[in-house]
Amino acid sequence: MATTSSNSRCALLFDTRLRAVAAILAAGLLGGAGAAEVRLDVRDEKGVPVADAIVWAEIPGSKRPAPRDVEVVQKQRLFLPPVTVIPVGSTVRFPNRDDVQHHVYSFSKAKKFDLPLYIGESPGEIVFDRPGIVTLGCNIHDWMAAHIVVVDTPFVATSNDSGAAVLRSLAGSQAIVRVWHPRLRGEPIEWVADLVRGPVERTVTLKLRPDFRRTPPDSEGGTYR
Amino acid sequence: MPVVRIRRHLLTTLDRIPVLRVVLASLLVVVFPAGAAEFTPTAAGWSRYESNASNSDVATQRVPDVFLGGRLEAGTTGVIGRDWRWRAGLSTDGEVALRYPGLSQIEGGARVGAEYKFGLGWQAPRLEVNVYSGVRAAGQAGASGLQLAPSAALTWQFAERWGVRGRYVPDWFFAEDALFQVAAHRLETSLWFDVFPATRLQLTGSYRHGDIVSYAVPPRPDLVALSEVQRTTDVFGADRIAYRLVADTFSVELAADQGLTDVLSLRAAYRWEITRKSSITYGNHILELALRAAF
Numbered sequence: 097m098a099t100t101s102s103n104s105r106c107a108l109l110f111d112t113r114l115r116a117v118a119a120i121l122a123a124g125l126l127g128g129a130g131a132a133e134v135r136l137d138v139r140d141e142k143g144v145p146v147a148d149a150i151v152w153a154e155i156p157g158s159k160r161p162a163p164r165d166v167e168v169v170q171k172q173r174l175f176l177p178p179v180t181v182i183p184v185g186s187t188v189r190f191p192n193r194d195d196v197q198h199h200v201y202s203f204s205k206a207k208k209f210d211l212p213l214y215i216g217e218s219p220g221e222i223v224f225d226r227p228g229i230v231t232l233g234c235n236i237h238d239w240m241a242a243h244i245v246v247v248d249t250p251f252v253a254t255s256n257d258s259g260a261a262v263l264r265s266l267a268g269s270q271a272i273v274r275v276w277h278p279r280l281r282g283e284p285i286e287w288v289a290d291l292v293r294g295p296v297e298r299t300v301t302l303k304l305r306p307d308f309r310r311t312p313p314d315s316e317g318g319t320y321r
Numbered sequence: 322m323p324v325v326r327i328r329r330h331l332l333t334t335l336d337r338i339p340v341l342r343v344v345l346a347s348l349l350v351v352v353f354p355a356g357a358a359e360f361t362p363t364a365a366g367w368s369r370y371e372s373n374a375s376n377s378d379v380a381t382q383r384v385p386d387v388f389l390g391g392r393l394e395a396g397t398t399g400v401i402g403r404d405w406r407w408r409a410g411l412s413t414d415g416e417v418a419l420r421y422p423g424l425s426q427i428e429g430g431a432r433v434g435a436e437y438k439f440g441l442g443w444q445a446p447r448l449e450v451n452v453y454s455g456v457r458a459a460g461q462a463g464a465s466g467l468q469l470a471p472s473a474a475l476t477w478q479f480a481e482r483w484g485v486r487g488r489y490v491p492d493w494f495f496a497e498d499a500l501f502q503v504a505a506h507r508l509e510t511s512l513w514f515d516v517f518p519a520t521r522l523q524l525t526g527s528y529r530h531g532d533i534v535s536y537a538v539p540p541r542p543d544l545v546a547l548s549e550v551q552r553t554t555d556v557f558g559a560d561r562i563a564y565r566l567v568a569d570t571f572s573v574e575l576a577a578d579q580g581l582t583d584v585l586s587l588r589a590a591y592r593w594e595i596t597r598k599s600s601i602t603y604g605n606h607i608l609e610l611a612l613r614a615a616f
Binding site for chain 2: 196197199201203210212213233235236238306307308
């Protein structure tokens with residue numbers, strides 16, 4: 097039947113156009129890939145690969161990761177792990193596994209708190225409800241330091257010994273990429289990555305400062321140790 | 322003389338105390354601290370050169386010497402509430418003078434102290450008050466005795482690599498012989514800078530007012546007029562007389578600490594001292610190399 101045939105052609109044409117429009121929209125809105133990558137080569141000013149740099153990407157509209165419950169332990173007068181990455185809203189406990197008291201504190205804008213003088217289980221749990229870098233210290237042992245990186249994204253990676261870090265499955269056309277390291281001078285390095293043209297590759301140079309928290313064991317020179 | 326009365330009182334009190342029992346009890350408390358205190362033994366060994374070991378104001382009478390010394394200390398630090406710490410320690414140290422054995426000495430002592438931290442964190446200033454007392458046996462006749470040295474120190478690490486420290490140390494030494502009695506006050510201020518993570522430079526200036534013992538070849542009517550006590554001694558030879566007088570001493574020291582491992586550090590220091598009393602002036606150049614361990 098001619099009418100049936102004409103209707104079929106119309107339906108096919110409409111379907112084809114709809115698919116084309118959907119594809120264009122998808123390309124525009126999602127960057128065309130839906131699984132873009134950002135590959136970073138993190139180095140210091142001398143060109144030496146930097147391990148343990150934290151890299152994360154924020155994409156407007158992307159799904160927020162679920163908060164987690166984690167622990168930062170004090171053991172052998174050190175914080176372990178030295179760097180913890182958590183989603184916004186996560187809860188952190190600070191159990192003291194040493195046989196001496198610790199006094200955990202933070203002056204950081206992202207979270208200010210202190211847990212005075214305790215041994216054993218954490219006297220409370222701290223909810224990190226703002227993104228940012230939180231630096232931890234112990235008021236008894238001044239050399240103790242650790243960091244909590246609070247992020248509002250599921251796209252997080254850590255650089256390996258070769259300085260390589262890869263952010264995968266980035267769904268979007270643009271992403272704000274940030275790089276931070278415990279010895280970085282100043283704020284995290286950030287830029288906007290264009291994800292439309294495929295994988296992004298970039299070398300990031302970090303200005304790192306020496307770790308001056310460890311000083312010679314000098315009972316008369318002013319160190320607290 | 323109040324100093325004489327204090328000394329008599331201290332020695333009488335010391336006689337009444339079962340010293341051995343007190344020392345053993347203190348040692349137990351320090352080594353096996355109760356609660357959350359931390360036991361921190363330290364050790365040091367050093368070599369020191371002094372250009373004017375005889376404290377002489379006449380250039381031809383200045384004699385240098387080299388000292389080899391060592392120190393062991395068992396210290397304990399505890400926490401009293403949020404801002405207060407207490408410290409206690411037992412120590413023993415000794416020095417051997419290579420050229421003039423009479424300057425050798427050995428000392429054992431105890432230290433107790435408290436520290437207040439003005440706020441949280443490593444940048445918070447700290448006020449520390451200590452009292453040290455030790456018994457010294459000296460190679461020189463009459464120079465043995467009891468030392469009492471309280472101190473107050475204010476420390477502020479105002480930046481990651483920079484810090485300052487001010488310290489006041491009154492010092493009394495109650496010697497067997499009046500020649501070696503010392504009453505002195507010392508003020509010192511230090512500035513340190515961490516050049517590298519394990520390298521620290523420290524500049525210290527100090528002022529001391531108090532008793533010194535100067536050795537000179539007589540006749541020295543000027544020293545006789547200025548000094549309170551004079552004695553013939555044989556530490557630097559039979560021709561010398563020791564004079565005890567009150568003088569002012571200024572010093573400047575530059576020291577470098579290098580951390581070698583987590584527990585070991587090496588210290589090299591140069592200190593220049595100048596001592597004055599009326600027309601009497603003498604200087605001393607002191608070089609020190611020390612190896613320290615903190616566990």
